[in-house]
Amino acid sequence: MRIGYLINTYPRPSHSFIRREIAAIEAQGVEIHRFAMRGDRAGLHDPADLAEHERTERILEAGGARLLAGLSRQFAASPRQVGQAMQLARQRAGAGESSLSRQIIYMAEGARIAARARDLALTHIHAHFGTNSTRVASYARLLGGPRFSFTVHGPEEFDNIAAQDLGGKLALAEFCATVSSFGRSQMYRWVRPEDWNKVEVIHCGLALERWGDPAPLPRGPLHMVAVGRFAEQKGFGLLMRAFARAWRHNPALRLSLVGDGELRPQIIDRIAAEGMAEAVTLLGWQDEAGVRAAINAAHVLVTPSFAEGLPVVIMEAMACARPVIATYIAGIPELIRPGQEGWLVPAGDADALADTMLLAALTGHDQLTRMGMAARDRVRARHDINESARRLVGLFSRATG
Numbered sequence: 001m002r003i004g005y006l007i008n009t010y011p012r013p014s015h016s017f018i019r020r021e022i023a024a025i026e027a028q029g030v031e032i033h034r035f036a037m038r039g040d041r042a043g044l045h046d047p048a049d050l051a052e053h054e055r056t057e058r059i060l061e062a063g064g065a066r067l068l069a070g071l072s073r074q075f076a077a078s079p080r081q082v083g084q085a086m087q088l089a090r091q092r093a094g095a096g097e098s099s100l101s102r103q104i105i106y107m108a109e110g111a112r113i114a115a116r117a118r119d120l121a122l123t124h125i126h127a128h129f130g131t132n133s134t135r136v137a138s139y140a141r142l143l144g145g146p147r148f149s150f151t152v153h154g155p156e157e158f159d160n161i162a163a164q165d166l167g168g169k170l171a172l173a174e175f176c177a178t179v180s181s182f183g184r185s186q187m188y189r190w191v192r193p194e195d196w197n198k199v200e201v202i203h204c205g206l207a208l209e210r211w212g213d214p215a216p217l218p219r220g221p222l223h224m225v226a227v228g229r230f231a232e233q234k235g236f237g238l239l240m241r242a243f244a245r246a247w248r249h250n251p252a253l254r255l256s257l258v259g260d261g262e263l264r265p266q267i268i269d270r271i272a273a274e275g276m277a278e279a280v281t282l283l284g285w286q287d288e289a290g291v292r293a294a295i296n297a298a299h300v301l302v303t304p305s306f307a308e309g310l311p312v313v314i315m316e317a318m319a320c321a322r323p324v325i326a327t328y329i330a331g332i333p334e335l336i337r338p339g340q341e342g343w344l345v346p347a348g349d350a351d352a353l354a355d356t357m358l359l360a361a362l363t364g365h366d367q368l369t370r371m372g373m374a375a376r377d378r379v380r381a382r383h384d385i386n387e388s389a390r391r392l393v394g395l396f397s398r399a400t401g
Contacts, residue, residue: 002031003124003396004117004146008133010036011052013043014229016288017204017312018128019052024207024389030396033120035059035113037136046287057116059109067108074111074143085110085142097135097163106132110139117145123400126150126392130157130166130176138172147399151177151202154330155233155307158186167191170198174399177202177392180310180331202392204312205385206319214321214376215296217369221252222361224325225298227291227313228305230261235304235327235347237263240270240280242304242353247279249354250361255302256281258294295320299368300360306347308332318379321372325356335382341375 005022007015022032034056044050059067075082089103097103113136117125125140125148127133137148150173157164170176170191175198178184187199224243228234236257247253257267257280264282271280283294291313295301301317303326310331314324318335324342326332336342343360345352360368 001029001124001393001396001400002033002120002122003126003400004033004035004113004120004122006035006113006125006127006133006137006148008037008129008131009040010034010056010128011044011049012040013046013049013285013287015128016046016049019048020205020207020385021389021392024205024385025393027386028389028393030393033057033116033122035116035125037109037133045285048288059112062112064108067105067112070115071104071108071111074114078144081143082107085139088139088142092135092165095162095165097165098132103135106136107139107143109136110141110145111143113137113140114143114145122146124148124174124396126396129153130164130169134169134173135165138169141172147174149173149175149177149395149399151179152183152187153179154183154186154309159307161190167195170195173198175200175395177395179204180334182331182334183309200391200395202388202395203383204310204315205383205388206312206315206379207386208319208380208384211319214319214372217299217322217365217372218297219365221250221254222300222357223254223256223298224300224302224357224360225256225258225294225317226302226304227258227294228303228311229259230257230263230267232263233305233307234261235306236261237266238306238348238350238353239302239304240267242350243280243357244270244274244276245350245354246357246361247274247276249358251279253357253361254279254281256283256294256298258283258286258291260285291316292320295322298322300325300342302353302357303327303332304347304353305329310335315379315383318372318375321369321376323360323368323371323375325353325360335378336375337378341371341378 093100127137127150130152134150327347328344
């Protein structure tokens, strides 16, 4: 079986879960050709991401003239197919998904992928994210390309549901994978009931063989770590407000931040205004090894997000045998059970988050260790990438006959 994987921008530091999924599927004997609309070479530092960049075909590097020429050739060969695709483009532009000119660009990208799929003898295309990458896959199918499927992660796919046209995309697709039961429920909201049987829950996973015996919890006062983009959606502004309140009650608390983003100036200002320079450490972006080292140096991961799918960093912390403080949203409660693998707090509630930090600080070392080991056992049972890959290969086999 030879299939294509399609992602809008790939690889990216935040998409290591896709890289792991591809590697696990290839280990089961499936050949995968990587497609991306564009790359992000300047943002890559991890050697594994750099190697993946070299393996990936970037569609937009063909150039606009070449892409439009390919669409013209497709029209000459099969005007009916192009007419159907153009009808869809007009409908989606009218529904506000994007402008008609952008839809035509997606069509041209789809024509290019359809042609490359024929050249490479690909039997199926799988897109990650139910946004424009899946739209391009749907155009590729209408323009004579192979059947396709897609994975929905959230929250972006569920933010502007009318424009995303998840029901229309699924109607054209063979199946849709969601990373949580919550994601499946959202798909059920917006697709035809007769297409419910196309929706499958396939968890993102970890290569568990790379997660050996966990490092012991450090001794000393509670040290928390947060990992992610410094953005409102990720709750970093609220995190700093909550930590400041908790730190005023317990000045021994420590917090490390891994990541960067548009809220960095505000975070720096908050640290200075509260006099927390010795309590908060900014570690910047880190590769996988750096993230793991930061998690191992902490007692607890804190994830204060306002909107998520099911964050892979939570799985990574649990594999490191670290309890998690997270918000009670999306797929997170499917993985973390309060009092067992960590704590859940209402999203947007700085006081509840601060109180939970203080509660974690009062939790004994042995109890934190037991919670961490429970977290490790749970993620190993639910998020083995080899099991997820096995299920995907089965779906690809069924889709391709």
